[in-house]
Amino acid sequence: MDTDCFIINDRTVFREEDDGAFLFDPETGSLNCLNKTGAYIWRMCEKGAYKKEIIEGLQSSFKDVPEDSLSEDISTFLKLMEEAGFITKG
Amino acid sequence: MGNFKAYSAPFEVFMSVTNRCNLSCKHCSVSSSPSALDEGLSVRQWLDVIDQIEDFKVFTVRISGGEPFAYPGIFKIIDRLSNGLLRFSINTNAMLVGKEEADRLKRYRGRIDNIMVSLDGSRADIHDRLRGRGSYKAVFKGIDALLDNGLPVSLYTTVVRYNYLDIPDILRLAKKFGVENIKFNELLPIGNASKNFEKLELSRDERILVIDTIKDLKSRYNGFLQGTYCDLIEMFSDMDKAALTSVIPSLNICSAGNTQIMIRHDGWVTPCDRLYDYKIENILNKSLKEIWNGGGKLKRFRKRFDMTIDDLAGCRACVYKYKCEGGCPAIPFALGRGLSSKDPLSCYRVFNGEEEYRPYAEN
Numbered sequence: 001m002d003t004d005c006f007i008i009n010d011r012t013v014f015r016e017e018d019d020g021a022f023l024f025d026p027e028t029g030s031l032n033c034l035n036k037t038g039a040y041i042w043r044m045c046e047k048g049a050y051k052k053e054i055i056e057g058l059q060s061s062f063k064d065v066p067e068d069s070l071s072e073d074i075s076t077f078l079k080l081m082e083e084a085g086f087i088t089k090g
Numbered sequence: 091m092g093n094f095k096a097y098s099a100p101f102e103v104f105m106s107v108t109n110r111c112n113l114s115c116k117h118c119s120v121s122s123s124p125s126a127l128d129e130g131l132s133v134r135q136w137l138d139v140i141d142q143i144e145d146f147k148v149f150t151v152r153i154s155g156g157e158p159f160a161y162p163g164i165f166k167i168i169d170r171l172s173n174g175l176l177r178f179s180i181n182t183n184a185m186l187v188g189k190e191e192a193d194r195l196k197r198y199r200g201r202i203d204n205i206m207v208s209l210d211g212s213r214a215d216i217h218d219r220l221r222g223r224g225s226y227k228a229v230f231k232g233i234d235a236l237l238d239n240g241l242p243v244s245l246y247t248t249v250v251r252y253n254y255l256d257i258p259d260i261l262r263l264a265k266k267f268g269v270e271n272i273k274f275n276e277l278l279p280i281g282n283a284s285k286n287f288e289k290l291e292l293s294r295d296e297r298i299l300v301i302d303t304i305k306d307l308k309s310r311y312n313g314f315l316q317g318t319y320c321d322l323i324e325m326f327s328d329m330d331k332a333a334l335t336s337v338i339p340s341l342n343i344c345s346a347g348n349t350q351i352m353i354r355h356d357g358w359v360t361p362c363d364r365l366y367d368y369k370i371e372n373i374l375n376k377s378l379k380e381i382w383n384g385g386g387k388l389k390r391f392r393k394r395f396d397m398t399i400d401d402l403a404g405c406r407a408c409v410y411k412y413k414c415e416g417g418c419p420a421i422p423f424a425l426g427r428g429l430s431s432k433d434p435l436s437c438y439r440v441f442n443g444e445e446e447y448r449p450y451a452e453n
């Protein structure tokens with residue numbers, strides 16, 4: 001749902017690099033590499049943004065991508081993050 | 091301007107908590123012994139360093155020495171690591187690990203990636219010849235205690251003249267133990283080993299035999315058998331195709347000062363554990379972040395990552411250069427040849443007998 005918001009797991013280490021970011025979970029040792037878009041979504045989650053706000057924020061960068069497709073991509077990303085234990089639905 | 095861009099922080103920090111050890115092995119790559127003067131960091135100082143490592147968003151720490159369990163405050167350090175945002179590994183000879191220590195380590199199991207134990211022979215006479223009488227028996231007690239507590243143990247063997255024929259038996263023993271893997275690594279001319287190199291280094295024929303043995307065993311123990319000999323096999327496998335290309339390769343971008351950094355017992359920061367004497371800055375004078383992002387010696391070291399094989403002394407005219415990445419900078423550095431020389435341990439010309447095998451003789 002567009003009004004979903006996410007709580008980040010406070011044991012997660014989010015480390016920004018020039019071309020994206022790393023997400024590291026010291027409990028499991030899981031290390032994930034995020035591109036710039038993934039890093040942006042993570043920062044929005046940190047701010048407690050709703051999914052709708054994340055979509056709006058990204059639309060300005062991906063003007064030619066239809067909203068539906070963007071929404072789907074963001075949902076997939078958030079689902080993966082949730083499954084990996086980095087975030088939970090708020 | 092070079093293209094190499096360092097990460098915002100290392101992935102792993104080596105913490106050599108002490109240079110003291112209960113042993114003084116002939117092949118040790120640190121100058122460790124029971125009498126080594128340990129004017130190193132206090133526990134309080136190490137805890138401050140760990141705060142810095144964590145704030146810098148490093149992911150893992152490898153605790154090494156000397157022998158980490160010879161450091162009186164080791165469990166305070168492990169406690170701190172386990173309660174923060176880091177994972178960690180330990181390099182040990184396991185001789186000071188009894189039931190009590192293993193039981194304590196068990197509490198941190200969820201944060202431990204690996205406990206790497208040195209084993210240099212499948213029999214007491216071989217292992218003890220390098221490590222001292224009684225050490226074989228003691229290491230087995232330690233390994234048993236660790237494994238009984240469900241801890242992730244791997245083994246590490248330095249291949250020298252005393253044990254190169256024992257590789258298949260060491261491997262069988264490792265398998266029987268049920269450890270995660272075993273590494274067979276080359277002897278490095280660093281630390282105690284630099285003083286005993288002539289005695290311990292393999293001849294060219296012995297080295298070829300080791301490579302053939304490991305090549306053969308690798309197919310049966312794939313993944314379980316690891317280490318620098320496996321890397322060498324990989325590196326040398328394509329050399330006959332060197333003439334089929336004309337692209338000059340860049341030098342190997344290794345982990346030193348790139349994904350890894352080391353803090354010595356005395357606070358000196360070096361690019362990696364092999365470059366033990368390439369002292370960049372002392373952690374007591376500057377923060378880890380300042381050292382990582384600063385100029386000076388680390389910047390100079392990283393210049394190597396923008397070099398090609400043609401920039402190494404002695405490589406420009408080599409027919410194998412198109413398939414060669416120049417090896418490890420720590421070896422020419424340890425031999426007093428600087429960072430821009432080839433690594434004789436990874437040089438195919440040396441391996442192939444086209445160049446003098448004993449490159450250490452003049453040092």
Ligand code: SF4
Binds near residue numbers: 411439
């Ligand atoms: S001389 Fe040795 S290190 Fe240099 S390019 Fe040839 S094989 Fe590689």
